[in-house]
Amino acid sequence: xxxxxxxxxxxxxxxxxxxxxxxxxxxxxxxxxxxxxxxxxxxxxxxxxxxxxxxxxxxxxxxxxxxxxxxxxxxxxxxxxxxxxxxxxxxxxxxxxxxxxxxxxxxxxxxxxxxxxxxxxxxxxxxxxxxxxxxxxxxxxxxxxxxxxxxxxxxxxxxxxxxxxxxxxxxxxxxxxxxxxxxxxxxxxxxxxxxxxxxxxxxxxxxxxxxxxxxxxxxxxxxxxxxxxxxxxxxxxxxxxxxxxxxxxxxxxxxxxxxxxxxxxxxxxxxxxxx
Numbered sequence: 001x002x003x004x005x006x007x008x009x010x011x012x013x014x015x016x017x018x019x020x021x022x023x024x025x026x027x028x029x030x031x032x033x034x035x036x037x038x039x040x041x042x043x044x045x046x047x048x049x050x051x052x053x054x055x056x057x058x059x060x061x062x063x064x065x066x067x068x069x070x071x072x073x074x075x076x077x078x079x080x081x082x083x084x085x086x087x088x089x090x091x092x093x094x095x096x097x098x099x100x101x102x103x104x105x106x107x108x109x110x111x112x113x114x115x116x117x118x119x120x121x122x123x124x125x126x127x128x129x130x131x132x133x134x135x136x137x138x139x140x141x142x143x144x145x146x147x148x149x150x151x152x153x154x155x156x157x158x159x160x161x162x163x164x165x166x167x168x169x170x171x172x173x174x175x176x177x178x179x180x181x182x183x184x185x186x187x188x189x190x191x192x193x194x195x196x197x198x199x200x201x202x203x204x205x206x207x208x209x210x211x212x213x214x215x216x217x218x219x220x221x222x223x224x225x226x227x228x229x230x231x232x233x234x235x236x237x238x239x240x241x242x243x244x245x246x247x248x249x250x251x252x253x254x255x256x257x258x259x260x261x262x263x264x265x266x267x268x269x270x271x272x273x274x275x
Contacts, residue, residue: 010190022051038068078132156189189230
């Protein structure tokens with residue numbers, strides 16, 4: 001029997017630069033028919049407990065959905081997403097991450113090496129949002145051959161779908177590069193949402209010969225599968241585009257200010273709401 005999972009593995013809550021609470025993200029994802037959703041806030045994991053609780057309550061009410069605890073780390077080379085098999089590991093790893101600073105990539109890889117995880121390199125060569133260049137990506141695979149085996153590439157990113165076209169004119173085809181270099185990495189589409197409107201814009205359909213029941217089993221599936229079908233799932237209205245773009249730009253500005261003035265207050269942990 002073949003199983004199919006609709007996945008959105010890149011998105012942000014109001015604990016970093018998003019608008020939604022973690023519980024809102026999980027509920028909206030379920031309503032959109034997403035089977036597996038990740039929370040990957042920038043450089044922190046403050047929202048993962050609420051996210052996990054919300055996922056559990058959905059399942060208790062007969063609404064099947066799997067939540068993947070993750071983090072999007074800012075490094076000197078670009079952003080890198082780490083998806084973990086459990087919340088405990090994600091939170092423990094996050095204690096080694098500097099918030100809104102450019103972490104050393106080698107240190108990030110070293111500190112994450114003991115965990116059961118899967119890496120996704122997001123929004124490659126999209127300007128102004130902390131992206132790997134293709135050259136940096138090639139160097140990453142050369143420097144970390146072991147990690148390459150458990151690393152996927154995000155070929156469709158929701159942010160790129162709402163950014164002005166002129167900013168993307170130099171964007172080359174990551175799929176071709178993946179093939180030409182012989183990387184043969186799994187390819188993903190993710191929303192990289194910052195508001196409720198962006199959730200599910202980009203999704204990946206992943207098939208499996210066996211059922212996946214939790215985050216640990218899904219991480220193992222990613223490590224052994226050849227990827228899935230990366231696609232856009234919904235089209236945003238002009239108003240929705242503007243709202244999503246507003247949160248993207250405000251997040252970029254705040255990160256730039258934080259890097260220029262490191263003494264300013266950073267993200268603050270919000271009080272967990274009842275879900």
